[in-house]
Amino acid sequence: MICPLANVEEVFKTERGAVYQCSRKNCYWLDFNCTTTAFKVSDLFMFKKRIDCIDIEAMLNDSSRSSDFEIVMPFRTERCFILSPQDILNLREILSGAKFMLELNGSIKQFLRHGHYSAIVA
Template sequence: MQTSTQLSEIYTSEAGAVYQCDRRNRLLVQFSGELVELKLDTFLRLKKAVDSINLEQMAVNPHRSSDFEIISVCGCDRCFVLTLPELHDFKELLSEARFMMELNSMLHECFSSQLA
């Protein structure tokens, strides 16, 4: 027996994509050639961790240790090791995906209230 997984595209950019899998109730984040499956709360923790990184401070810091950032969140089995340009792209990807999820939720609420 073979089942196909239905993925809905949430947001796509040159850097990656975020998809929603309704069957498994997960988000799939494609970035740097890898695909990571996350629950919604883990996605939000990851976004919060990435948002907390000060890219400007990282850019002006002369120490070699500031050339990359290691990001790990509870509920995600992947550890992200990202350079400044990768962090910029990843931050944008996660932010835009979150915005699209909020927009879809608002539209769903508006349409549902009009039908009721």
């Protein structure tokens, strides 16, 4: 659960989960499968890369029981994710949306910081 004293803002949300930014602890919270996991921004992006590298097609084509799930332990967390192919797709959507929103926010801030907004207003 996210700390009740934390000041969080939604970064990206789907029916399956969300990513929130916590300004108090300077971290991001992933809410997925009824659990929350805190990440530093670099660790969140590393976790996204790890999830993106999972070969879902190989999982689906392999008939052995060991290929039914992927076990992922994110760096610097105590969390262990046991993911089905559908979980992986859902997590990819959440993490991709969060990354896009974070990059968009950074681009907008940089744009405004360099005074380019005056061309839009004029």
